[in-house]
Amino acid sequence: MFQLALILLGNDFVKRQWWWLAGMGFVWAISGVAIFVDAVGRAAYFPVHPFGYLVLIAVAITLLLSGGWLLRRAIRLARRPEHVSMAALLSKDLPAASPAMRSTDATQVTGLLVVHVWTPISLAGEMIPNPLLDRYIAAVDIHGTVSTGHAALECTPDIYVSHQPAVEIDPSSASFLELVGKDVAGTFEPSYEVEAAGWCDSTAHVVFDHFDRARLASFWDVYRQDTTYNLAHRNCSSSVAHCLEAALEGSLGADEKSLVALFRVIFNPELWYAAQRRKCAQAMTWTPGLVLDYAQALQAAMTRAPVGWESLLSGMRRSWRYGVDVFAARVSRQGKAARYQSRVTPRRKDDH
Template identity: 50%
Template sequence: MVRLMMILLGVEYLRNRWRSLMAVGWLLLVVGMGVFIDALDGALGFPITLVGWLLLIESALTLAVAWAGVGGQRRLRHAKGIAFALAAALIFEGNHHGHFILSILIGIAFVLDGLLQATSALVVRYRRYQVALGFAVFEILLGVFMIQPYPTHYKGTVPYCVGAFFIFAGWNLIVVASRVRKLASNPAVWGDPSAEAASVAGNAGDEPRHALQTREWDGPPADDEPALTVHVWTPVGSSKAQTQWHPIVDRYIAAVDRNGVISTGHAALEAPDGTYVSLYPAVEIDRSPDDFARLLRATRENDVPGLFQPSYAIESKAWCPSTVRVRIRNYDALRLARFWSTYREDKTYNLTYRNCSSSVSRALEAALEGAAGRLYGARAGWGALLRMIVTPELWVAAQIRKRAVTMAWTPGLTLDYARALSMVADPRPYGWLKVARMALMKMRDSRREWRAGGSNADPPAQV
């Protein structure tokens, strides 16, 4: 979440507010520790019922506007609304059984997530995987702490979660404030000295950023509208033969056809100025089931020469058109071009840590750097930060990024990541505000029709 906030808000926006971010971070950290400690002695002073009402209200608002979503967004909103309603019901139930069920569900979620992260770290062995493994162990221990009854006999589960949320949120804000205080460029995007130096040199000649003329859009860009385009060939859509059905696996990892051939899909990024990001192995990699597990290791022995495709027209003609496209209006062409000029100097390809999907995701982050602050330009205030934080897709993007960084970027993850970031960069009107406006317009039209019908009605008969 820290790196994603730095990317979308931009270093300049955060650097101008580092003192306030630091103060808010310490406040949330202290409050979170107080709430967590309060739940340890069994005598709760925390208003747990208030959390239940907040969850219930959020659930009602989410379910009320779930129909306005598209595809996976609609399913995500339904899942969120149902989960919040279930949590609120368990909180209101209040006795031992409600607290017990809620504790078990939350604890199992932590344990499963920790096991998934630990397994991926041990299998992929990417750089600094030991750090991710340490966080995974901590998450598993936190899940076990939620499941076992000592010392509060499950009554402190909700305060634990609220306190932990405040603690992590406060710590993240402190980290952001500390990092951006003296930064001249964004390490969340560049990540290596040569690219960072190029960014600093380029920033010296940048023109001041201005606010966009439009801050909200009703939908994605039209086909004839200039926009950044993320092309994704899904594993199933790019397979040459009919694939076997494996839920989730063939969506996010790979598809296996009837001949046993594995298809991992592909991802590319296209800009209106001609920039095209598409990395592919120069020599086709053997992706048979016997060798696929070995190729998952993000180690030097699995590095192979890569090839950058010249354009989407050439690549799609040689292969097939992309399965899905995600288009974004609010991007920085200069930052994207600067990133691409540096990134393409290294033609190394690795199936796990430097593949087509990771290249597209990094290029997308470079293009969207400062997108949230750019919506308002120099007038961007705390409202820009608040709006970004309350956008559900930001939290989805953060979770996707966490999974991809600790495991590997795949076309499926890149597709969901681009969709989530598009909702932050090109924000849509708030769902419940849209519903309220539609309801008011319908009431106004109905009243107008009623008045028109009343004026055209026959006068009453004289008695």
């Protein structure tokens, strides 16, 4: 989550507000130490169960490691030069220092940014159902043909990111596993129209209307100089993910005078989900299914999706006000009914 937050906030925001990030990391680290000491002390003097305090210890270690990472990263990023690409700086597969990958001062938006995904299920024939594998890895039909899907990124009029091996790799072949992790010759498709005409239209797409086209163009100019294709860490999906992060870098850190952007990133549930998809891809590899989930989560976070903490709180406030109004109206009706009943009820003889 922290890496994705730093990418979306951008290097300029970090250099302005790095002390807030460092302070947050320091507080988290101290909180982790305090919880750890308290849990260990309670486990030593008040042993309830051998594993009774493991949850607190796990939370303490998580806070300590996360706070230490954020503190160290904030201090290191504060000393970085201006306009260094944050996405390249935090990625293990990309060169961190490259003049062509530096950002621009102004956001230039021309056209739309579209992430195209060909899902494995849509490309397979009469398939054998395999939950999760069909969605995120590959689909297998009844004839044994394996389909892994494809991902591409389009930014009109002249940017199209579609990385494929120069010689098609058959996932059903016996030598497929031998090619995993090995560099092979690759190529880039010229445009979506050419690729769709030679294959088929994409089965899913995600559209972004707020991005930095200049940053994306500079990143793409550097990335496409190397056509090497690798199934593990430089495939079609990883290329789309890196270009998407370059285009969206700094999009949530434009506010220079307040920390609204920082808290909006930290407490955005869509970004937490996107961070989990990114973490899965880093642990395994980028696949079309992960790219689709990642792009949809980022798109929802960028366009203020209706389902979120803000809408949840506003809905709770509206429900509370409605309940108060209903209760007040019910009390008022009960009072009026009681007064009317007292007027129309005849008095008994023994009443004084």
